[in-house]
Amino acid sequence: MTEITEVPSPFCGMGTDDLSIQVDGIALKVIKNGCAVNTPLFEQAVTDTKARVDGKEVDFDVAVAKAAVLLKATLQPVIGGCATDVNGMRALLALADRIGAVVDNMNFTGARNNFLALQDSGWMNTTLAEVKNRCDFLLVVGADLEAIVPRFFERFIWPQEAMFLEHPHQREIIYLGKVPSGDASTAPDGRKAQALECAVTDLPDVVAVLRALVKGRPIRAESVSGIAIADLQALADKLKAAKYGVVTWAAGALNYRQAELTVQTLSEMIKDINDQNARCSGLPLAGKEGDQTANQVCGWTTGYPARTRFSRGYPEYDPYLNDTKFLLANDEADALLWVQAFNSRSVPPATHLPTIVVGRSGMTFEKEPNVFIPVGTPGIDHAGHAYRMDNVVAIRLKKLRDAGLPSTAQVLSAIEHAL
Amino acid sequence: MIINGVTIDATFAEAFPMKATRAIITAQNEKWAMISAQAMTGFATSVIACGCEAGIERVLDPSETPDGRPGVSIMIFAMGGKGLAKQLETRAGQCVLTSPTSALFAGIEGGIRIPLGKNLRYFGDGFQIAKVISGKRYWRVPVMDGEFLTEATTGQVDAVGGGNFLVLAESQPQALTACEAAIEEMRKIPNVIMPFPGGIVRSGSKVGSKYASLGASTNDAFCPTLKGMTKTDLSPEIESVMEIVIDGLSKEDIDKAMRVGIQAVCDLGAANGIQRISAGNYGGKLGPFHFHLQEIMA
Amino acid sequence: MSALTFKLKQRPDQRVDMSPLVCHQLLGMEPLTIAAIELQCGKRKVRVDELFSLSGFDTQKIVIKNSFGKLDYIGKELSEGSITVEGDAGAYLGFGMKSGAIKVHGNVGLYAACEMKNGYLEIDGNAGDFLGAAQPGNKMGMKGGTILVKGNVGERAGDHMRRGNILIEGDAGDYCGSRMTAGTIAVMGKTGRFVGYAMRRGTLLLWNQPQLQASFNDCGAHTLAFLPILFASFKKYDSRFAETSAAFNRVRRFAGDMSELGRGEVLVRI
């Protein structure tokens, strides 16, 4: 039995790397700094290590050969999920390039809220260490942050020390839209975060008013979606008065249509504040389980984020038509390769199409895929790289055990070679 | 040539190339369209001192105007395009933009496009709104009575200025009555304006003056009180001369206007004290357009 | 000369890029050459005559029969002539069209008239999201011309629109006129939420009072002189917009989006 310290987690998206994990054979136990998101995903048992074709266990090579056959004769294959490490994505994109596939990250519809705003007008952002040391005012928009990233407040908002805040515990926090579900955002001295509550789907209206107030434009209404304009005016004033204000949101939590426009309004508001000689930054938190990794690697390989097709021989980005769900529902796809090395509960969408799953050991299916190849999890079964949810920092994932599981990269490269 | 006892001189009016434009002013009713049009075309009798010659062409029926309201068509003539554009813009800004309920539209399609409301829009201080409708750009400028709507540009075309004829009569009332009759008919002709007050000018001029600083002075040859003092062009029975000056988009337009005008004068005839019709020229040296009276009336 | 007609033989599962089959590209081409053009369909390249039976010769008058919602990029950058679509059209119909006319008898998909520059596009049925919008990453949507939709349109109609008219006889989805810079969108039916969201300038002309967000301010009731001129310009269309009874000049004016430049307007008929 060994204990491995300073273990980074690929699961929470925050890049938490202070976990201590006890390794007993292939069993893992988080003994320090676990959380509701990370602990179960680390501790999950390895249940299957053998590949299957049509439900029957087969040798790895047989499964790979079968996968290659299914992908080869396609008119429009789709590679969905895209939840893996950097090397996994490299292999995935090489395969996609070869077979003319559509590549789609499973959480892109949420991430799209950020990408489309970025691609239209850009933004001014910051990252977690800057938040930890500089942020004196935090606005959380439309997200119950602690449910998404349980240790966000403990690690970045309420640490004992911050380089540039004499009293880090005096930071002010305001929630807009969502109300915090727990006490993580409550200051060590008991001060609760202020919450201006509205339906999340009303946020487009609320943030538009907030931006108008930041710009000093007239608003005639007295309230918007149940929030008094006077409260929003006070919020606008605080944003402008902060030394280092931070506005955060989680793209996936804005789960209503066209939420990119909400993100864009927030991002443009942040620029407005900086043009009024104050500092303010966005902290657009995107997904977890390799979402950022998928988009980053696809970004440098193709120029586009991970909703891009290769069917014409070169990459073409389409945030709507390249959606796996749309392609399946519309019978445009004729084969699905689902790649999910992190989460065994994240199974492919139901489809009658030939399906290959390269997934974390332990996946159970309502409908057995044609090919299932269990893979190791980056950061547990093999080393690798993953991006944090603030998109700048890549973390080095460690190998904790040897359960005999191949990496995503090994499987996908093998399929490519078998073509 | 003699028509109804009126002698048509064997002479010609001499006219010059000018640049012209037309604009349409509409308003809530004809009264306000006309007030604005009159202001816009006021103090525009002669390019010599006014910078342009302008006049009301005609009243427009609502069915003829772009916005379906009563309107007035005005024309402005100037010696050059630059001066024309400046006059148009200044006058539109002071006399139409300011005038209650008014709107301003191009009166000429094609031609060289010159600013109509294009720069007036800045009065809107950033609140102005552009609209392109059927390929034409309009500006909506917020003003205190609502919105001032103006087309961005109108057309500038080559035109002719300085067509004229003189009515020589036995008395002042008879000269005026005859000229009034002429103007009434001439106003029915499109593409022309008679820029002087009421269309009639009594101070015909000659080139030059004894005073060095003046370029023009009274046309003494046609001044009846000087008959005995100067080389007169008047017979003894002529006691009053009045002139009608015409600017038009083409020579043919001026031809037409002169013909109906002279005819109206001649219809009154010798019986009403009209003796002669003559015209002003400079010997044919200055203007390329010559309107021979007898040819026009032939 | 009879119209060059492409009659779809059977519907492929994958989307087809129809952009080569546009008047100016086919000008002067023999039918045999046209039949041999390859169209991208999913991963495949498919000959035109594999998908369509061809008849007629007039390349400046194209008819697509049996069309359906996976035929994308019909009339891409059309710069002359006309295209008639019998059936539905896919995404990016009339993409960047410069002139000419396109008429679709059925419904159309996403991004119809995307970055349209000029010309006339008529849709008998419904249009999908992003009608007259800009491609992701581009800042300029429709720049001119007129779109007439007799049915309903999806969300974000006229996103990033710069000039031109979008006339909608039916209803418009949410975010109609989002991020507009200029131009006019007229909606006879109902509009969804967040009308004119983040619009900078431009006009939304509505027959029915929308649910307006708080970043639009009421500027009161007005008689606007440009409206009769605008309506007069619709007379030439085969549309309810051309009817004399459709015209009005009395509106309530709302200005916004105050979060943006705030120079846009929502005009609601009264």
Add this chain to the structure above:
Amino acid sequence: MLIKLTGGCVYDPASGVDGKKQDIYIQDGRIVKKPAKDVPIDKDYDLKGKVVMSGAIDMHTHIGGGKGNIARTLLPEDHRQDPVARTSITRSGCGHAMPSTFVTGYRYAEMGYTAGFEPAVLPINARQAHMEMADIPILDKGGYVMLGSDDYLLRMLTAKKDQKAINDYVAWTIQSAKAIGVKVVNPGGINAFKFNQRKLDLDEQNSHYGVTPRDILRVLATAVKEIGVSHPLHVHGCNLGVPGNMQTTLDTIQGIGGLPMHLTHIQFHSYGTEGDFKFSSGAAQIAEAVNKNKNITIDVGQILFGQTVTASGDNMRQHANHKHASPNKWVTMDIECDAGCGVVPFKYKDQNFVNALQWAIGLETFLLVDDPWRIFLTTDHPNGAPFTSYPHLIRLLMDRSFRNDVLATIHPEAQKMTTLASITREYSLNEIAIMTRAGAAKLIGLKDRGGLSPGNFADITVYTENADRQRMFEKPDYVFKDGQLVVVDGKVVSTKWGTTHTVQPAFDPSVEKGLKDYFDRYLTMKLGNFKISDDEITEDGRSSLTVHPLKGVA
């Protein structure tokens, strides 16, 4: 396999060979001496009438790291204009302003380049920079790690730590980030921006730390020299793009007190304030200072007209420049108490006075600096222009009449403000070879690269002599990388992976004590997880590590 390149006209400034007919032999990836007569030649290339140089080295090109990927993500419209389809040997991607990684490798190789160095590797983002560069085929790469706005260094300066402590920190950072040099960007300015300072002159204090850019430059330049890193401190100075910054640059040169210093993209730092537009060329003064101060090297950062994107660590200046963004979208970031970045798309226009004069200033600089060993050909890709414009730039330098023809087309007021028309200099092939090969290798301290003498790696480019230098340089006949033929007639025919060039200066291991405490207290990552291990570079077989010798260290 023994390869012979026969009869080419060789330009190898590293060996003092200036256009001499010479045969070259390649074996096992290296250039070898003429073999004995009886050794059979496996492949003989007849290079009569061809020009032979070593593979070109771009010593300053933004090809890896977060800001590049932000630029890519920001500009789908730019990629749509230049899609690159896959072939049986190459991967698909996109080109133009900020090409995808694979296309970056192909297009560099297709112009005869065999190495590129990323000049702005944030320590915290070094992992990404290496991962991106690992996906650039054919080229060798390396990075200069960015210091100077990191809070750790500024805290050390405030605490008056001695030079030895700073040297240890710099050496540790180079090793942790697997770098080959050190760069400073707007010294302390990126940090000052986080405290809402909007400008920072050479002698202006950071409002929190009380430290000036001059202080930072001096300690870093000293550190780089004392720990034995060949490449002098790579400096992106204060006041980038600000009219009048010529004086700042001159002061920077004076202020470094004779220490080795490389001033990068100096074109952006050579502006006066004369003339009607209060914007003028300072190239003559800068060139004079460079000529006089032998401790100074520069690269130009030439701008060329057209659409591109600027990607820089200098978020203070990039924020100030955002009003020039075209199209109007831009990104700035504060990053991890380490540095920042700013990405602003730009369209340089020949009819824009400022852009036109910037173009002329860059060329003046090229032509007025005497010593080609101390000036390097760059566009600061993609900031001044994409790297694919190098052949055009080479023609501007080598062909005066062409240069003057272009000059005659730019903004007329800019023509009046430049002396370019009167400068007769035309670069020779040998000088181009110095700037783009031998000089770059010498500056960076690359052993076995940038020259054609036996023992060197066989990175070789073969061109057909052509009076039109643009055509000559945009389409080499052959390019060999490590002896492998990778390009024929300007097209990639095979691919391979290059190596990652680094240095490993020594440091006192106790430096980690203070760092560990700092990481635990203030940062968001453990020190142990921050450091990049060798196997991260080498494990997937895409790259290898090449460690170059230190200066004055055995």
